Amino acid sequence: MKFLQFTYKNSDEVRVGFLSGENVVDINKEDPTLPSTLIELLKQGLVDKVKAIKPSATVPLSDVILKAPIHGNDKVLCVGLNYKDHCEEQKLTAPSTPFIFNKFPSTVIGPNDAVKLRTDASQAVVCEVELTVVIGKKASRVEASKAYDYVFGYTVAQDIGASDWEKNPNMGQLLLGKAMDTFCPIGPWIVTADEVGDPQKLDIKCSVNGVQKQKSNTNQFIHKIPDVIARLSKVMTLLPGDVILTGTPGGVGVYRNPPEYLQPGDVIRSEIEKIGIFDTKIEEF
Numbered sequence: 571m572k573f574l575q576f577t578y579k580n581s582d583e584v585r586v587g588f589l590s591g592e593n594v595v596d597i598n599k600e601d602p603t604l605p606s607t608l609i610e611l612l613k614q615g616l617v618d619k620v621k622a623i624k625p626s627a628t629v630p631l632s633d634v635i636l637k638a639p640i641h642g643n644d645k646v647l648c649v650g651l652n653y654k655d656h657c658e659e660q661k662l663t664a665p666s667t668p669f670i671f672n673k674f675p676s677t678v679i680g681p682n683d684a685v686k687l688r689t690d691a692s693q694a695v696v697c698e699v700e701l702t703v704v705i706g707k708k709a710s711r712v713e714a715s716k717a718y719d720y721v722f723g724y725t726v727a728q729d730i731g732a733s734d735w736e737k738n739p740n741m742g743q744l745l746l747g748k749a750m751d752t753f754c755p756i757g758p759w760i761v762t763a764d765e766v767g768d769p770q771k772l773d774i775k776c777s778v779n780g781v782q783k784q785k786s787n788t789n790q791f792i793h794k795i796p797d798v799i800a801r802l803s804k805v806m807t808l809l810p811g812d813v814i815l816t817g818t819p820g821g822v823g824v825y826r827n828p829p830e831y832l833q834p835g836d837v838i839r840s841e842i843e844k845i846g847i848f849d850t851k852i853e854e855f
Contacts (some may be wrong), residue, residue: 571621572846573608573723574759575641575680576634584637586611588620589759593628600625608760609642612706612722612810617762636848638680639725639760640704643811646673646754648700648729649798650744652817653790659820668793668801671744673729673754673815681757681848685730686855687834688750692732695832697850698818699776699840701769701788702727703795704760709808717796720808723762724769726842727815728755728776728850730832733824751855755840756813758848766844769795773843774819778836783826786819 572589586608587594598606600623605611611620650669651657657664679685687695706722729748736747766772769788776784795816802808823830832838836852 571762571765572759573762574639575608575637577637578629578634584641589631590625590628592631594631594634595623595625595628597623599627607642608640609811615707617706617722636681636758638678638683638756639758640756640811640813641675641678643675643678643813644809645806645812646675646678646815647802647812648672648748648815649793649817652792653786653819654792655786655790655820656818656822657792659822659825664792668798670802671748673749677749677751677754679752679755681755681850683752683755684851684853685728685755685832685838686752686853687832688855689834691750692734692747693831694734694824694829695730695732696823696830697776697778697783697832697838698729698731698822699774699784699842700727700729700815700818701772701774701842701845702756703769703799703814703816705808705810705812705814707810709799709803712800712803714796714800717799718763720799721763721795722810723760724766724842724845725756725760725813726758726840726845726848727813728838728840729815729818730754754815755848755850758846761845772845775839775841776821777839778830778832780839783823783830784819784821788816790819791817
C-alpha cells in the first residue's frame with residue numbers, strides 16, 4: 571500500500587489516506603474511529619485495520635495537495651558515506667561502522683513544498699537523494715536479523731545540505747549545514763515494506779533542471795538497512811514514525827568539477843524505483 575498525507579484544496583487540515591489506483595482514500599472518512607494522521611495510526615498500531623478497509627468513496631489524486639507523508643515524528647536520522655561511489659568521489663575510505671548524524675523533524679517538508687535558501691548565509695547548498703526508512707513500531711536493542719520486522723515502509727527524501735556549514739574546523743560537525751529550515755523534503759508517499767520487497771535492489775536517481783546528477787542502486791550500500799537499525803537501536807529507542815535517511819550516491823554537487831550548487835529557480839527531481847518521484851522547487855527564503 572501507498573500511504574500519504576494530504577489536504578483538500580479548500581482546507582489546511584492534514585489528512586491521512588492511501589492510494590487506490592489514481593485516487594485517494596480518506597482513511598478517517600471511511601472509518602471515523604481511525605486517526606486522521608499517519609503518526610497516530612502507527613502509534614496506535616492500527617495499520618492492519620486500515621488494510622482491511624473496502625473503500626466506499628475516493629477522491630482523484632489531482633484534487634488534493636500532497637503533504638509530507640509523515641509529520642510529528644520524534645527523530646530524523648541520517649547515514650553518511652553509505653554508498654561506495656560517494657566515498658570514492660571524496661577519496662575517502664568507506665567507514666567500518668555506520669556514520670550517523672541527524673536533522674530536526676522541523677526540517678521536514680512535503681513534495682509540493684519549496685526548499686528555501688538563505689542565500690545570505692550560504693552559497694554552497696547541495697541536494698542528495700536518499701532511500702528513507704520509516705519505523706513502524708518501537709524498536710530497542712533490535713538484532714539485525716529481526717530489523718525488518720520494525721520497518722513500516724519506505725519513502726524518498728532529499729538530504730539538502732549547506733556544504734560550507736558542514737565543516738566545523740574543530741569537530742567536523744554536520745548539524746548546522748544539514749538542519750536549516752526546509753532541508754528535508756520527503757514524499758510523495760510511503761510504500762509499505764511488503765510492497766517494496768528487497769530495499770537493497772532499487773534504482774535511485776536525482777536530476778536538477780532536467781539534467782541527471784545522481785544515478786545508482788541501493789545494492790551499493792556499504793552498511794545495509796538491518797545493520798543500521800541494529801546500531802541505532804542499541805543506543806536509542808526508535809519510535810513509530812521515526813525516519814532514517816540511508817545515504818546518497820555519488821554525483822553530489824560539491825564534489826563535481828567545477829562544483830555545482832543549488833540556486834533559486836532550480837527544480838530537483840528525486841526518484842526511487844518502486845516508491846515514486848517528486849519535484850522540489852528552490853526558492854529564496
